[in-house]
Amino acid sequence: MKARIHITLKDGVLDPQGKAIHNSLEGLGFDGVNGVRQGKFIEIELDGDDAAAAKAKVSAMCEQLLANMVIEDYSVKIDG
Amino acid sequence: MKARIHITLKDGVLDPQGKAIHNSLEGLGFDGVNGVRQGKFIEIELDGDDAAAAKAKVSAMCEQLLANMVIEDYSVKIDG
Structure with a gap:
């Protein structure tokens, strides 16, 4: 099966890359x-x-490696 | 309204970043x-x-700036 993960900056965290794209x-x-963003x-x-x-496994991957939980949120969807 | 864009490497294009995550x-x-990936x-x-x-506007943004059409695909969803 396939897991689709989105990792985004938390609200309020500056996003210079997004700002550069905007400009x-x-x-x-x-x-x-x-x-x-x-x-x-x-x-x-x-x-x-x-x-x-x-x-559950992919959430653990996000918390241990993929996301920086201080400044980022993650969401996980599992496709069959 | 909000546009949600996914930019992914085309099938067959090497993904060293994905490989590093895998390792x-x-x-x-x-x-x-x-x-x-x-x-x-x-x-x-x-x-x-x-x-x-x-x-249509966001697709134009992808083709002109956001995606490298040689090696990447994009998809756009518009939320109301």
């Missing part, structure tokens, strides 16, 4: 943009067919 | 991982309330 979009002439998207292929166990 | 997960004792996740706040126009 570049304006430089290219795209108007009407009020804000840009950049995060990470990670797909993990896992053995097994127990979705609840997979979700 | 680190194994080093931490997580088994049963068959593959890891890392991509980008970008959220853009937009003016207006025309979802079709927003999608």
Whole structure:
């Protein structure tokens, strides 16, 4: 099965990468943009067919390695 | 409205960052991982309330700036 993980900066944490994208979009002439936030998207292929166990395992991966829990949030979705 | 963009490497393009995550997960004792791919996740706040126009605009942003169309694919979802 496949786990789809989104890792995003917590609200209130400055996002210089998002700000740089915002400025570049304006430089290219795209108007009407009020804000840009950049995060990470990670797909993990896992053995097994127990979705609840997979979700628990991937959450542990996020907390131990993938996300910086001080400044980032994560969400995990398991696809069959 | 908010646009949610996923930018992922095309199939067949090597992903050294995903490989590094895979190795680190194994080093931490997580088994049963068959593959890891890392991509980008970008959220853009937009003016207006025309979802079709927003999608076209964000697709143009992806092709001109956000994605490297030679090696990356993108997908756009518009939330009301």
